[in-house]
Amino acid sequence: MKLLTLPEQAVVKKDFGEIWSTKMVRNTMILVPVIMAVFLPVLYVAIICFVPSDQINGADQMLKLLPKEAAGYTLQQSMFYVMTNMICPMFFLMIPLMSSSVSAACSFVGEKERSTIETLLLTPMSLKSIFKAKVFGCIFLSAICTAISFVAFSIVISVGDILLQMPFFLNWNWLILIFLLAPAITVFGVVFMVLVSGKSKSYMESIQTSGYIVLPLILLFVGQFTGLFQLNALFLLLAAAVVIAADLLLWLFAARLFTPEKLLK
Amino acid sequence: MAAIHMENLTKTYDGKITALNGLSLDIPQGGIFGFLGPNGAGKTTTVKLLTGLLKPTKGTCTVFDMSPMERPCDVHRICGVMTETARMYGQMTGRQNLQFFAQAAGMDRQEGDQRADELLKSLDLWDARDRKLSEYSTGMAQRLSLARSLVHRPRVLFLDEPTSGLDPESAQTVNAMILSLARNAGVTVFLCTHQLRYAQDLCDAYGILERGNLLAAGDLPTLCKSIGCRITAEFRLAQGQAPKGFQKAGEWWRTEVRSDEEMPGLVRKLIDSGHDLYEARLVRPTLEDVYFQYTQRREVEQ
Numbered sequence: 111m112k113l114l115t116l117p118e119q120a121v122v123k124k125d126f127g128e129i130w131s132t133k134m135v136r137n138t139m140i141l142v143p144v145i146m147a148v149f150l151p152v153l154y155v156a157i158i159c160f161v162p163s164d165q166i167n168g169a170d171q172m173l174k175l176l177p178k179e180a181a182g183y184t185l186q187q188s189m190f191y192v193m194t195n196m197i198c199p200m201f202f203l204m205i206p207l208m209s210s211s212v213s214a215a216c217s218f219v220g221e222k223e224r225s226t227i228e229t230l231l232l233t234p235m236s237l238k239s240i241f242k243a244k245v246f247g248c249i250f251l252s253a254i255c256t257a258i259s260f261v262a263f264s265i266v267i268s269v270g271d272i273l274l275q276m277p278f279f280l281n282w283n284w285l286i287l288i289f290l291l292a293p294a295i296t297v298f299g300v301v302f303m304v305l306v307s308g309k310s311k312s313y314m315e316s317i318q319t320s321g322y323i324v325l326p327l328i329l330l331f332v333g334q335f336t337g338l339f340q341l342n343a344l345f346l347l348l349a350a351a352v353v354i355a356a357d358l359l360l361w362l363f364a365a366r367l368f369t370p371e372k373l374l375k
Numbered sequence: 376m377a378a379i380h381m382e383n384l385t386k387t388y389d390g391k392i393t394a395l396n397g398l399s400l401d402i403p404q405g406g407i408f409g410f411l412g413p414n415g416a417g418k419t420t421t422v423k424l425l426t427g428l429l430k431p432t433k434g435t436c437t438v439f440d441m442s443p444m445e446r447p448c449d450v451h452r453i454c455g456v457m458t459e460t461a462r463m464y465g466q467m468t469g470r471q472n473l474q475f476f477a478q479a480a481g482m483d484r485q486e487g488d489q490r491a492d493e494l495l496k497s498l499d500l501w502d503a504r505d506r507k508l509s510e511y512s513t514g515m516a517q518r519l520s521l522a523r524s525l526v527h528r529p530r531v532l533f534l535d536e537p538t539s540g541l542d543p544e545s546a547q548t549v550n551a552m553i554l555s556l557a558r559n560a561g562v563t564v565f566l567c568t569h570q571l572r573y574a575q576d577l578c579d580a581y582g583i584l585e586r587g588n589l590l591a592a593g594d595l596p597t598l599c600k601s602i603g604c605r606i607t608a609e610f611r612l613a614q615g616q617a618p619k620g621f622q623k624a625g626e627w628w629r630t631e632v633r634s635d636e637e638m639p640g641l642v643r644k645l646i647d648s649g650h651d652l653y654e655a656r657l658v659r660p661t662l663e664d665v666y667f668q669y670t671q672r673r674e675v676e677q
Contacts, residue, residue, distance in 0.1 A: 120478035124464065131466040229461040232426060233479040234452040234527070370428045 114243060117235050121243035125217045126251060134317075135216045139251075142208045143259035146201040148266055154193045155270040158186055177340065187274050194267055194279045196341055199287055200331040205259045206292045207327065210252035210299030211320040217244050218307035219316040222373060231370050241304075241368045245361075248300045256292050282343040290350035297357040299323065304364040308372050376440060377401040378531055378563040379408075379425060383434035386420050386587075394420040396587040397434065402580075407557045407564040409578030411571065411666060417587040418567035419458060422533045425565075426456050438531055452480070455524035458535040462520075465509035469500055469519050472508055473526055480527035487526075494522035499548055514545040521549060525556075532556065535567045550577060575662040583669050590669045595662060602668045604660035605631040608641050613651035632657075 114122065129135050176183075180191045221227040230240060267279045302323055303316060310316035330349075334341055379402040386395040395417040402408045410418050423429040425436055427443030427450055436443065443450045463472045470491055477487030495501045498518045508516060517540060524532060537553070538546040554577065556562040568574050574581065575595070582592040591598055599605070609629040612618065621628040632638065638657055645652055 116483065117479045117481055120475055124467070124475050128464065128466060224465065225460055225462040226464055228428065228458070229463060229476075229523070230479070231428060232451055232454075232456045232461060233476060234448050234481060235479055236448050371430060374423075374428060 114246065115239065117233070118239055118243035118246075121230070121235070121240065122247040122250070125244060125247040128220070129213050129216045129248075129251060132216050132220065135212050138212045139209050139255055143205050143255060143262070146204050147259040147263040150201055151193070151198060151263060151266045151270070154197070155190070155266065155273070158189045158193065158270075159273055177342070183276075187276055190270055190274050190276060194270075195281070195283055196334055197331075198263070198267070199283065199341060199346075200327055202259070202263060202287070203292065203295055203327055204324065206252055206256045206296040207299045207323060209255040210248055210296040211303050211323060212317065213248045213251050214245075214300040214303035215307075215310075215313055215316040215320065217248050218304055219310045220313045222307060223311070223313050227373050231373065237368060237370070238365070241365055245300055245304065248303075249296055252296045252299065253293065256296065260288060283341060283346055286343055286346040286350060291346055291353065294350050294353035294357055298353055298360070301357060301360040301364045305360060305367065308367050308375075376404070378404040379436070379438055379565060380440075381421075381425075381434070381436045384421070384424060384431055384436050385433035386417075386424060386429060387432040393587050395424070398584075398587075398589050399434075400582055400589060400592055402563065402565065404563050405557065405561045406579040407553065407566055407577055409574035409581040409662075410565060410567045410584060411569065411574055411581055411662075412567075412584035413569050415586075416569075416584045418584060419460070419535055420587075421584075422456065422458060422535055422565070422567060426450065426454060426533060452527065453530045454533060455527070455529035455531070456533045457520050457524040457537055458533070459539070463508055463516070463523060466507060468505050468507055469511065469515075470495060470504040472519065473522055476523050477526045482527070490526055490528075491522075494525060497552065498522050499545070513540040514542055517541055518545060518549060521552070529562065531563045531565065533565045533567075536569075537566070538570070538573060553577060571663045571666055572661075581662065583666060585670055585673060588673075590673055595660075595665065598662075598665045598669075599660050602665060602672065604665050604668055605633065606635070606660070607658045608632045608638055609656050609658055610641075610645060610650075610652060611654040612645070613653070616650050618645060618648070618650055629658075 129139075176188055176191065180188055183191060221230065231237070233240075235243075264280075271277065271279055299320070303320060306316050306319045310319060330341075333339055339345060379400070381398050381400045384395055384398040385393070387393050398417075398421065410421065412418050420429065424431050425438060425443055427447035430444060438450050439453060441449050441453075464475070467475065473491035473494060474484075474487050477490050478484065482490065492501075492504075495504050498521060500515060500518055500522065503511065503515055508519065511519065517537070521534075521537060524534075532553075534553070538549055541549060553564055553566070557564050566574065566578060580592070580594045581598060583590040583598075591601060593601070607629045608631075609624070609627045610618070610621070611627055617623075618628055621630050630641070632641070635657060638655070642652065642655055
């Protein structure tokens with residue numbers, strides 16, 4: 111059985127073209143991964159490798175947060191461990207979240223703003239089919255973006271591992287993050303935007319609203335540095351379960367709101 | 376079986392604004408039905424209700440016995456809709472737009488490409504096929520929109536002001552296509568317009584809508600009869616002559632007649648009574664005359 115029918119494939123293809131031809135969306139989908147997965151990690155690696163450790167502000171506090179498995183690392187190695195396992199996961203999660211919400215904003219709200227949604231609703235495709243094609247298109251695009259970002263990130267961190275003579279960075283935390291949490295966050299970004307699309311009148315307005323969904327990530331970031339909790343495999347697994355449950359609920363809710371009367375309001 | 380059936384169809388927005396008030400109408404298969412009324416009369420709301428984009432507050436409607444609320448996909452499969460609010464994709468070329476809508480209608484790639492090319496040629500858009508829609512003029516975009524509504528060979532065509540913003544040549548192309556579809560392919564055309572002269576040239580029957588209320592429906596002779604619009608016989612006579620029982624309108628003298636058959640008798644009567652007759656003509660009421668009679672009567676009643 112095919113995942114998508116021919117008309118659904120046509121919608122996905124059309125959405126890809128539309129998202130890519132929207133300058134702001136294209137820039138976001140390129141810049142966010144470049145900054146989060148390449149620029150910031152490279153900057154941190156450079157600071158750790160080339161700036162004397164005693165000149166790094168707050169290094170001592172950061173090292174206090176180190177888990178047991180990092181015992182025996184040098185100061186530089188410990189700093190790199192903190193960066194790879196505590197800072198970068200938060201930065202990295204911004205990529206699926208931003209790419210999915212921005213592409214969904216373009217696909218759903220943009221279509222509404224340009225008055226093309228009415229034309230699409232007049233085709234013999236069912237509402238369910240249009241919804242499925244649009245959601246899948248955004249998820250697929252965001253997944254490609256996340257996958258490419260992860261490859262680039264892995265290269266940068268591997269170089270750091272080699273320079274600092276550390277074991278390969280990939281651990282259970284990262285595996286859960288990549289295979290569970292990032293896909294769950296991608297779906298969350300899309301369905302959240304579908305919900306917002308009913309109320310947003312313009313694409314820019316919906317992008318601004320999407321700013322709220324970044325808040326939980328910032329709280330996670332702040333939380334672990336205040337010592338409230340620590341990002342470990344169990345915590346990430348739990349977070350993934352919560353997001354997946356939220357995805358299911360929001361999906362059902364969003365699909366119900368995807369009606370011509372709501373969309374053409 | 377009527378192609379389009381509406382019974383007590385009512386649409387109220389937020390329980391306050393009544394866009395359509397108890398519309399009951401049957402439109403037979405084939406032919407062009409002109410749905411007339413000023414802006415805001417409820418024409419577009421009717422089209423949206425008939426195509427399932429809006430839910431009626433009260434009443435029912437069907438297209439070839441299918442309810443747009445219950446079977447929207449089946450209704451869309453046999454309906455082509457062209458409205459001012461249903462736009463196409465600006466970043467795609469004219470050809471890509473048609474190919475996309477052909478595929479969305481379930482055609483395979485090859486069939487969709489063929490149909491797109493066929494429509495681009497017949498609507499004089501072939502030379503602009505590879506230009507982005509955002510670069511099209513209003514007239515070209517309008518014609519492409521018509522092509523889009525025809526891409527899946529519909530049995531019913533809903534057209535909302537199809538020639539507004541078109542230059543005379545483009546309008547002629549569009550009109551020729553609408554006529555050919557109705558006469559040769561048996562397509563039922565539901566044409567919403569406020570351009571009365573245009574409607575008279577194209578339509579077989581009419582419905583007059585005002586503020587959500589259907590004032591009258593039928594072909595022109597029926598509408599004329601029910602409102603009391605008659606044919607007038609007009610005569611140009613020698614200066615200074617004033618026949619009895621005639622009214623003066625410019626340099627013409629006129630009187631109402633029941634049918635064409637009264638004309639020879641009137642001519643004979645004028646000549647026999649010694650008038651010098653220079654010209655004689657029968658003036659039939661236009662759709663514009665009928666339309667304004669109905670709207671004026673409505674105002675008086677209110």
